[in-house]
Amino acid sequence: MDTFTIGGDLEVRRLGFGAMRITGKGIWGPPHDPEEAKRVLRRVVELDVNLIDTADSYGPEVSENLIAEALYPYPDGLVIATKGGLRRTGPGEWPRDARPERLKECCEASLRRLRLERIDLYQLHSPDPKVPLEDSLGALRDLQDEGKIRHIGVSNVSAEQLDRAQAVVDVVTVQNRYNLVDRSSEDVLEACERAGLGFIPWFPLATGDLARPGGPVDELASAHEATPGQLALAWLLARSPVMLPIPGTASIDHLEENVAGQRISLDGEDLERLAAAA
Ligand SMILES: NC(=O)c1ccc[n+]([C@@H]2O[C@H](COP(=O)([O-])OP(=O)(O)OC[C@H]3O[C@@H](n4cnc5c(N)ncnc54)[C@H](OP(=O)(O)O)[C@@H]3O)[C@@H](O)[C@H]2O)c1
Helix, strand or coil: CCEEEECCCEEEECCCEECCCCCCHHHECCCCCHHHHHHHHHHHHHCCCCEEECCCCCECCHHHHHHHHHHCCCCCCCEEEEEECECCCECCECCECCCHHHHHHHHHHHHHHHCCCCEEEEEECCCCCCCCHHHHHHHHHHHHHCCCEEEEEEECCCHHHHHHHHHHCCEEEEEEECECCECCCHHHHHHHHHHCCEEEEECCCCCHHHHCCCCHHHHHHHHCCCCHHHHHHHHHHHHCCCECCCCECCCHHHHHHHHHHCCCCCCHHHHHHHHHHC
């Protein structure tokens, strides 16, 4: 499997796993079958995936707790990337709170839940319009200085916010929504490529109308004997060497299908067709 080195010292396979979907409906509360969620997590590791993305807000707390219950003590080389900076007030509700004192509390709680002394990749979940971005990142820099965070990432940022973040801390990854049908973060992806930062696209499986029967994704998927989701992942991996997709699922079958998607190799003509269609 193709790899990328985050922050100069964390080598990960480029296809990761998003652990948001192993919670209840609306990313609220426990999943209906916690044992199955733990089996999915163990299968992630068996399949040689070694980047797991989570957040304190998934559940909240549920996703991080399940990861620790399923995988601790962690295998060598497993990178758990978590995030802080959102609150949960109910299913589907995600108010922002990236005050420095709050981020420090979030990180301490994630360390406890994940049973770690240091988090390999800690991401600011989203800039908080009520808090200067520099203040939020200053808190993460303090945590890094204290040895509680190895590397810092940002999420849901514009290119201008990424520039401001890089002036305060060494940003090593950016996590933004990006997929075949939503390329609004193209400028942020290009900034990551120039700076050698990992780009973690969330909602990577989206294909929207492109996957309609007879549509370009549907046709190419059939030609490659793949599903539209596998094609979406193959396209992301081909799009940039800094791309680190983290498809999420609560199903072992879907996990296996997604991991198999990285074997599909798209040629220049396939990529041009997809670019033209999108
Ligand atoms: N930074 C942020 O603000 C942010 C926001 C959203 C997500 N994320 C991260 O990004 C990760 C991925 O994002 P996402 O969950 O929104 O999008 P996604 O991974 O593109 O899609 C997940 C959805 O697709 C389904 N699915 C997965 N594999 C499938 C397959 N092979 N066949 C059919 N359906 C399949 C899942 O349902 P099943 O469980 O039924 O498979 C789930 O409903 C999350 O886990 C999280 O770590 C970050």
